[in-house]
Amino acid sequence: MKDVKKLKGDSERITITKDIKELVKARLSVLPKNINISIGSDGAFKRDELILHVEEEDNIGKKIIQVDMEFLQSLKRGELYE
Amino acid sequence: MNKILLITTPDHDITTRYLSVWSSKILELADKKNIRVINLKRKKANIKELKSRILKIKPLFIIFNGHGGNDCITGYDNKILIKAGNNENLLEEKIVYAISCRSASVLGKRSITSGTLVYIGYDSDFIFCHDERKISRPLNDKIAKLFLEPSNQVAVSLIKGNDSKEASRRSKKFFLRNIQKMLSSEALPESNQYAKFLWWDMKHQVCLGDGSSSF
Numbered sequence: 001m002k003d004v005k006k007l008k009g010d011s012e013r014i015t016i017t018k019d020i021k022e023l024v025k026a027r028l029s030v031l032p033k034n035i036n037i038s039i040g041s042d043g044a045f046k047r048d049e050l051i052l053h054v055e056e057e058d059n060i061g062k063k064i065i066q067v068d069m070e071f072l073q074s075l076k077r078g079e080l081y082e
Numbered sequence: 083m084n085k086i087l088l089i090t091t092p093d094h095d096i097t098t099r100y101l102s103v104w105s106s107k108i109l110e111l112a113d114k115k116n117i118r119v120i121n122l123k124r125k126k127a128n129i130k131e132l133k134s135r136i137l138k139i140k141p142l143f144i145i146f147n148g149h150g151g152n153d154c155i156t157g158y159d160n161k162i163l164i165k166a167g168n169n170e171n172l173l174e175e176k177i178v179y180a181i182s183c184r185s186a187s188v189l190g191k192r193s194i195t196s197g198t199l200v201y202i203g204y205d206s207d208f209i210f211c212h213d214e215r216k217i218s219r220p221l222n223d224k225i226a227k228l229f230l231e232p233s234n235q236v237a238v239s240l241i242k243g244n245d246s247k248e249a250s251r252r253s254k255k256f257f258l259r260n261i262q263k264m265l266s267s268e269a270l271p272e273s274n275q276y277a278k279f280l281w282w283d284m285k286h287q288v289c290l291g292d293g294s295s296s297f
Contacts, residue, residue, distance in 0.1 A: 003217040030272045034214050035225060037279070038097040040183030040207035041160070046214075063207065070285075071278035078282065080261055 088120040090127040090140035092158040101147040101218040108237045127157035143177045143233045143297045150182025166192040173198040183207045200246040210253040232256035240297040242268040247293025257284035
């Protein structure tokens with residue numbers, strides 16, 4: 001499969017497809033422009049910066065993809081309403 | 083061991099500024115409870131000051147605000163304060179809460195082996211959102227509050243006399259409550275994004291060592 005990379009997550013291995021990247025970018029795009037996201041020692045990022053990182057699939061981008069995918073899996077498993 | 087709290091508030095970038103300012107809530111509570119506090123602010127959040135205060139004053143509870151890595155906690159200007167294999171013995175017989183990304187994964191475990199009573203921290207990045215319009219007034223930042231109030235709950239619970247396991251449980255419960263608010267039908271469209279980062283922090287908070295230890 002083209003543009004497929006694997007991310008090691010806690011539960012399932014996450015395969016980064018183009019669709020997943022677009023999903024994560026779309027989800028990030030609803031954040032207001034005035035919101036910054038502090039990611040530990042990596043720094044503080046604006047929405048559009050994170051979208052670029054996701055597109056680039058660099059360390060920060062992969063981190064954001066992992067957060068999103070594991071969160072969605074957790075929602076699917078109903079873990080947040082136990 | 084003395085009922086003394088030592089806290090680092092490095093305040094050298096946006097992240098540490100938010101952590102440091104929001105720590106004032108913890109310090110207010112400690113003051114009400116007549117707990118002696120040693121606050122290593124800004125440049126004083128360095129290894130020399132830390133070591134000196136720990137050895138002379140012997141605080142029981144230490145809160146590290148700052149960045150970090152798998153095997154270290156940093157202070158002002160990201161200079162290392164505690165590093166696994168180097169000086170984790172400074173944390174012997176102490177209760178530690180470290181909001182230092184990933185430090186629980188290696189340093190936390192090593193410090194428990196070296197005699198730290200409890201190490202509450204995060205085994206991955208601590209992520210939080212904040213409103214850039216509130217940078218000069220972080221305590222008025224309702225978005226940051228979603229994250230930093232649950233984080234503070236660890237220290238708040240310990241100061242109120244709960245044991246470490248309960249303190250972590252209460253913090254995670256607070257995170258979960260905020261997640262559920264963000265996922266409710268009344269939440270704003272962007273709230274789902276806050277929820278995922280809250281969930282990440284909740285999931286990666288760990289309580290290592292003797293959970294029955296209390297301050």
